């Protein structure tokens with residue numbers, strides 16, 4: 285059965301994939317009870333009626349459920365990918381055909397196409413943007429500041445066609461933005477510090493119901509899943525080096541240990557390193573870990589965490605991948621210079637020969653959980669995207685008063701999302717008695 289085709293403007297792989305995309309999106313929806321409840325309320329209240337939202341997110345079944353929720357709230361929506369490898373083409377087709385979302389995303393798109401799609405999302409003329417890595421907001425700010433040389437080719441070409449008034453109107457039209465990930469929030473906070481931020485932003489990543497669950501449990505499980513799907517390696521008995529012991533690193537270290545690996549953590553921040561040691565992991569510099577690891581995974585949000593000197597020290601057959609946001613954590617350019625040979629030995633695996641030893645790089649150093657697996661489970665994205673949906677509503681409801689700064693959603697929103705999730709899981713909790721409320725608010729009770 286097919287539903288009526290809404291057939292919005294698009295650039296996707298193949299509209300004929302829509303049925304499969306719909307089946308899989310509905311499967312994800314079963315594990316997204318919080319977003320479902322928000323969608324039902326949005327459909328009744330239409331808090332985003334007539335608003336235009338441009339989203340730059342991983343085009344997955346979970347994102348599809350967020351897009352459908354924004355549509356239920358009355359918004360017009362355009363969607364492009366936040367990573368060239370993470371798009372699920374069937375999902376893109378479903379959103380175009382069945383929900384009238386303007387989708388510009390194709391799995392494996394080249395650099396030029398990726399930025400052409402970002403330009404198309406910007407050309408949509410949004411009132412709000414939703415980013416995962418700040419690519420839309422970054423481009424809007426380059427336009428505002430006249431830094432056209434810093435724009436990628438296709439975005440620059442679009443902007444050069446526009447008059448000064450049109451450029452000004454494009455940026456001024458944006459009432460606010462939401463940001464999904466740690467890396468994007470770091471960029472936005474840098475814009476705020478420089479005093480150039482043009483509109484208020486909600487750092488969805490900073491909600492407790494986002495980073496404590498999505499980054500830790502979602503990334504932990506899906507990163508290991510991506511590694512296993514790409515390599516079919518046996519985790520038990522292997523030595524896995526986890527670079528970065530933030531929310532994502534903790535999640536992977538925990539899951540790798542659970543699957544029987546010896547886990548080594550590398551860090552640059554003393555408190556995080558100490559925590560890793562206290563959690564029972566070996567902690568050492570990357571230079572010492574390099575000859576020991578069977579598999580290395582970076583989750584730092586930082587640049588060139590694994591460099592040529594580390595690749596040179598690795599044992600034959602060492603596997604290297606990244607699950608941080610950008611493909612900059614592995615110095616692939618440095619590895620290319622070092623290697624005497626390179627060939628693809630299996631889907632998602634490039635083998636480099638370094639001084640006679642083989643180093644295997646997964647998914648070109650891009651997010652392994654999205655490239656080789658399906659990203660986070662729907663159940664965890666339920667909370668992240670509940671935050672996204674409520675952040676869009678919050679921005680519109682407070683557009684007249686919110687400062688141009690990076691904001692968190694109020695703690696009550698976090699608590700409401702956790703309450704809905706617990707209810708969906710059938711988990712009850714206690715409530716404070718009146719006596720406890722008074723006790724906690726007083727200072728005069730002693731021993």
Ligand SMILES: NC(=O)c1ccc[n+]([C@@H]2O[C@H](COP(=O)([O-])OP(=O)(O)OC[C@H]3O[C@@H](n4cnc5c(N)ncnc54)[C@H](O)[C@@H]3O)[C@@H](O)[C@H]2O)c1
Nearest residue numbers: 465466467528530531532551552553584585586607608609
């Ligand atoms: N794969 C995914 O699906 C996914 C999901 C959420 C976030 N992310 C991304 O993962 C990255 C990490 O996110 P997070 O929430 O864990 O951030 P975080 O800030 O909680 O943790 C990052 C950790 O890396 C450490 N670090 C920085 N440079 C390092 C270096 N050179 N060597 C070793 N450690 C170093 C920091 O000290 C910090 O403890 C970000 O890029 C984020 O956007 C990916």
